[in-house]
Amino acid sequence: MNELMLAIKKALSTTAGSGGDFLPIPLAIDFINLVREKTFGRQIFRVMTMPNKIFDFPKILSGPKVYYESTEGTEAVETSITTGTIRMIARKFIAQLKSSMELFEDANNDFDAIIREHFAAGMAEAEEETILIGDRSHTATALTEAASTDANWYTKDHRLAWNGLLTLGGDIVGTLSVGNRAANRVDASGASMSTQIARQIIYNLGKYARRYSDIVFIVNPWSANQLLDDSKLVTMEKYGPNATIITGEFGKLYNKITVLSSDFCTDGYGVATHRSNVIIGDRRLIKLKNEELISSDSKRFVISQRADVAVEYQDAICQVFSLDQPSSWS
DSSP states (O other): OHHHHHHHHHHHOOOTTSOOOOOOHHHHHHHHHHHHHTOSHHHHSEEEEOSSSEEEEEEEEEOOOOOOOOSTTOOOOOOOOEEEEEEEEOEEEEEEEEEEHHHHHHOSSOHHHHHHHHHHHHHHHHHHHHHHHOOTTSOOOBSSGGGOOSSSOBTTOGGGSSOOHHHHHTOTTOSSSTTOOOOOOEEOTTOOOOHHHHHHHHHHHGGGGSSGGGEEEEEOHHHHHHHTTOTTEEEGGGSOTTOOOOTTEEEEETTTEEEEEOTTSOTTOEEEEETTTEEEEEEEEEEEEEEEEGGGTEEEEEEEEEEEEEESOGGGEEEEESOOOOOTTO
16 A cells, blocks of 8 residues: 555646646556445456457347257257447546645645555545436536536536436436336335335346346435334345455345445335446556646646446336435434
8 A cells, every 4th residue: 555655646747737647547447446445336346458449338128048859960040149339438527626835745644545445435425426326418508517406407417428327217218228128116105114025126137137136226315214213134244254345235135135225326216237237448547647836826736537328228227216215304
């Protein structure tokens, strides 16, 4: 860790009025690992490198069909494999931080380390929130963040980068992806989260839920709290010393289905998918630059990355809605 900190300090070093160096590749990977530790997305879903800004990722639409043949020596019925593509487009996440030089000079702590953690946490939160509730089609005409509302987002809101799982899971008529629709949603009708609702989700996922260990179920914190009372949930203290715990994970249903809680999952909602269904594409690893601003005697830091998130099969996503929500006195 000390070597990493020294490398970061070196990468941040600059002469007055000029930009700092790009993060070298090994250091950028270390920074991605910091982001990974703070969010479930990069821990549980597929991560790949995008060779171009626009990358068409191939997928199989249909495979060979199996028939019964009663007559010996008869030629088999000919079938074929059909394929399609998932188009991924790298989109930029960027953050800027400006601080006075006095803050660096007078700080008792390693301020470079604080900035690194700050940026990593911010990037992780942005990724996780967009993976869940991102909406490319959301109304976004507010010119400032202060003027934005739930119905009208800021024009630079990070949630506009990708369509999130809750958004895709609610698209059961296939309007967001032509020829592809999400699994039928589960209406909880105001009930508390329970394994009964989880079983309906598994049923609606059909062939994608044949192996329970492949399923990831993400719920809002209130529903997660309710599920802790269910005897069929195996909590983390019973996993054993060699278990791998994902950020946000608080238990497994039937000792197989990974259950995660996220602050960014909307109250009253949850979503399940196959863990191989979601693809995180990295076009450019995290880049960190800084410059000294002579006129204001301050230092500016900018961090950015280019990435995309897509799903291979939209019908491998199932949303649950109308779950019980916390009251004002909860």
